[in-house]
Amino acid sequence: AQSVTQPDIHITVSEGASLELRCNYSYGATPYLFWYVQSPGQGLQLLLKYFSGDTLVQGIKGFEAEFKRSQSSFNLRKPSVHWSDAAEYFCAVGDNNFNKFYFGSGTKLNVKP
Amino acid sequence: GAVVSQHPSRVICKSGTSVKIECRSLDFQATTMFWYRQFPKQSLMLMATSNEGSKATYEQGVEKDKFLINHASLTLSTLTVTSAHPEDSSFYICSPRRGDGTEAFFGQGTRLTVV
Numbered sequence: 239a240q241s242v243t244q245p246d247i248h249i250t251v252s253e254g255a256s257l258e259l260r261c262n263y264s265y266g267a268t269p270y271l272f273w274y275v276q277s278p279g280q281g282l283q284l285l286l287k288y289f290s291g292d293t294l295v296q297g298i299k300g301f302e303a304e305f306k307r308s309q310s311s312f313n314l315r316k317p318s319v320h321w322s323d324a325a326e327y328f329c330a331v332g333d334n335n336f337n338k339f340y341f342g343s344g345t346k347l348n349v350k351p
Numbered sequence: 352g353a354v355v356s357q358h359p360s361r362v363i364c365k366s367g368t369s370v371k372i373e374c375r376s377l378d379f380q381a382t383t384m385f386w387y388r389q390f391p392k393q394s395l396m397l398m399a400t401s402n403e404g405s406k407a408t409y410e411q412g413v414e415k416d417k418f419l420i421n422h423a424s425l426t427l428s429t430l431t432v433t434s435a436h437p438e439d440s441s442f443y444i445c446s447p448r449r450g451d452g453t454e455a456f457f458g459q460g461t462r463l464t465v466v
Contacts, residue, residue, distance in 0.1 A: 242394070247392065272455075274457070280459055281355060281357070281444070281456075281457040281458050281459040281460060282444070282455075282457035284454060284455075287454070328394075328395070330455075332455070338385075338397055338400075339385070339395075339397070339446075339455055340394075340397075341387075341394040341395040341396075342394055343392065343393055343394045344394070
């Protein structure tokens with residue numbers, strides 16, 4: 239069955255520090271992978287997506303993610319976190335018809351000054 | 352990205368009443384609408400999928416008579432929680448998709464509290 243696991247519920251990092259949010263998935267076929275960010279009171283905003291090709295994908299706001307098929311992972315990274323990055327981050331896998339998205343439970347990021 | 356408007360953002364209602372949530376795609380036509388629900392500390396779970404002008408398809412375990420979905424136009428879909436109970440308290444979020452869509456767009460979500 240398809241599933242997405244985000245093992246970290248909360249993460250706190252200092253501003254300027256690097257960030258890595260973990261995501262593991264279980265999917266029977268080639269996955270389409272996404273990272274979304276949700277600020278309080280806002281909808282989900284797409285950060286980046288992976289369909290095929292280069293396994294290191296660049297997104298908005300300086301984020302990147304790397305698809306590692308052998309580890310069934312799609313971790314999100316940012317070299318230097320800004321206070322405005324504080325939000326909740328969701329990893330998702332979509333089926334190949336984009337009919338269904340399966341979301342992880344989210345990781346809430348706090349940024350210390 | 353596309354503009355999606357969902358409202359209300361928050362609603363509190365009494366048990367037994369019904370609540371309607373609207374989702375509009377403001378700058379594109381949504382041939383398909385997905386409705387998700389998120390319980391605290393859990394993932395967003397797909398509730399139902401609707402195509403414009405057709406009846407919605409509900410995921411297993413979701414009561415179609417309780418969660419009425421209307422997708423009468425390409426820019427508007429509504430979710431009505433009928434005879435709400437406290438266990439229906441949740442975060443509901445819509446996701447309209449264009450016909451050629453390879454990306455999901457999301458509304459801001461509605462926090463429903465049933466007291």
